[in-house]
Amino acid sequence: MTVKEAILKSLEDLQKPSNHKEVLANIRKNKYYDFKNAKTPDATISALLGDFIRKNDSRVHRNKANSGTYFYYLSKNEQNIVIEELDTLVNEVQKIKKTYKERDLHILLSSYLKSKNIYSKTILHEESKNSKDDHQKWIHPDMIGIEFLNLTSTVNKAFMKILNKADTFKLTSYEIKKEINTDYELKKCYFQAVSNSSWANYGYLVAFEISDSLKDEMERLNQSFGIGIIELKANPYESKILFQSKFRELDFKTIDKLCKVNQKYESFIELTEKALAVQERYYKSIEKEFDEFCDKYLLIESEVEVYCKQKNIPLNDSCE
Numbered sequence: 001m002t003v004k005e006a007i008l009k010s011l012e013d014l015q016k017p018s019n020h021k022e023v024l025a026n027i028r029k030n031k032y033y034d035f036k037n038a039k040t041p042d043a044t045i046s047a048l049l050g051d052f053i054r055k056n057d058s059r060v061h062r063n064k065a066n067s068g069t070y071f072y073y074l075s076k077n078e079q080n081i082v083i084e085e086l087d088t089l090v091n092e093v094q095k096i097k098k099t100y101k102e103r104d105l106h107i108l109l110s111s112y113l114k115s116k117n118i119y120s121k122t123i124l125h126e127e128s129k130n131s132k133d134d135h136q137k138w139i140h141p142d143m144i145g146i147e148f149l150n151l152t153s154t155v156n157k158a159f160m161k162i163l164n165k166a167d168t169f170k171l172t173s174y175e176i177k178k179e180i181n182t183d184y185e186l187k188k189c190y191f192q193a194v195s196n197s198s199w200a201n202y203g204y205l206v207a208f209e210i211s212d213s214l215k216d217e218m219e220r221l222n223q224s225f226g227i228g229i230i231e232l233k234a235n236p237y238e239s240k241i242l243f244q245s246k247f248r249e250l251d252f253k254t255i256d257k258l259c260k261v262n263q264k265y266e267s268f269i270e271l272t273e274k275a276l277a278v279q280e281r282y283y284k285s286i287e288k289e290f291d292e293f294c295d296k297y298l299l300i301e302s303e304v305e306v307y308c309k310q311k312n313i314p315l316n317d318s319c320e
Contacts (some may be wrong), residue, residue: 002049006032008059008074017063017071026080045209048182102178104311105208105232106143109176110295112236113145118172119294120145121265121268125277128262139258141196143295144265146272169272171250172204173197176232179209186214186221193227199254202245206230209244213230218243234308234315235301267293 001009010026024045027033035041049072052060062072088092089245106122115118125140148169175193180186190205197203203226210218210231218229227246259266271293275286298304308315 003033005042007045007048007052011060011072011074015077019069020049021072023049023072028057028112040209041214043181043209044213047211047213048078050111050182066093072192078160100178100313102176102312104313105176105178105206106306107235107296107298108232108234108239108304108313109143109206109230111297111299112230112232112239114297115237116146116147118147119263119290120174121294123165127264129260134174139196139254140262141200142176143174144200144268145172145174146170146268147172148275169276170201170247171199171272172201172202172245174230175203175205177205177207180207180214181209181211182211183214183217186217188223189225190218190221194225197227199258201247201250201253202228203248204228204230205243206232208232208234213240234313235304236298237301 006027007023009032010023010030013026013030014022021042023266025043025268027045028035038044049070051057051061052072053062060072061075061078062070064070083257103122110120110122116194122143124142128140146169173193173196175189175196178187180189190209193203193205205227207229210229222228222243226246226248227244231240233239255269259269271286271289275290278286286317298307305315307313
């Protein structure tokens with residue numbers, strides 16, 4: 001039985017408007033499909049349910065409740081379904097279910113980046129000048145990061161003096177999303193990342209949940225436009241780069257624009273400039289300034305577990 005066949009079989013069993021989590025639970029309960037090789041079965045079921053609608057498959061219908069939740073059912077059962085009951089059902093579910101916010105993921109990403117010796121800073125859109133201006137909608141990254149070339153040998157340090165200092169650090173832009181379930185969501189998020197990272201050496205789209213069915217399209221977009229993709233985990237040290245970002249030269253004109261509209265971005269760039277100009281004997285003090293200015297991060301897995309539970313972020317097995 002294919003996954004789509006399992007979905008149809010589950011909708012037949014359920015005999016009521018059901019969200020993707022209920023469909024998945026029924027598939028697992030009845031062992032219609034083995035998800036042992038699927039990384040995010042929840043997102044996969046959501047995406048495939050959406051495919052029935054986008055492809056105008058007459059077997060499946062859906063309704064959107066006031067809360068924004070989609071409920072799916074077999075069209076042949078429509079006359080037996082009281083759609084008006086959906087909002088009541090969803091409201092009851094919403095009272096019980098707690099979820100996390102996109103910005104709750106920032107500290108997980110900063111923890112992952114810190115483990116890679118990358119300093120990172122969140123850039124809040126609402127703190128920018130004219131933040132409600134539509135022309136500025138896609139110029140702000142969610143987070144920025146900097147990685148300095150770690151030179152330890154005397155030869156390397158001497159050699160560096162005759163090189164362009166811009167070659168000793170790399171700036172990266174990060175666009176963060178909770179989940180990406182459909183081809184439409186992927187393209188929207190991806191091109192937002194393309195726009196927001198135009199100034200940086202590297203650009204990444206980061207998501208906590210990504211549908212397995214989107215891997216081919218992610219690869220195509222990465223090859224065409226160069227933005228990398230990171231799969232973020234509840235245990236940040238298990239996060240991984242699915243597709244590497246391609247290097248680009250810095251766009252100083254856009255950097256200047258961002259400095260003018262966002263104070264924290266400007267402070268980050270000023271601190272970077274200070275680090276490049278400082279004498280070697282004062283470098284430790286600059287590292288301390290970066291640590292104090294940049295985002296907080298979690299040091300040990302027990303801290304990660306406590307944080308995720310507080311913020312209702314789903315824990316993967318290794319954190320439990």
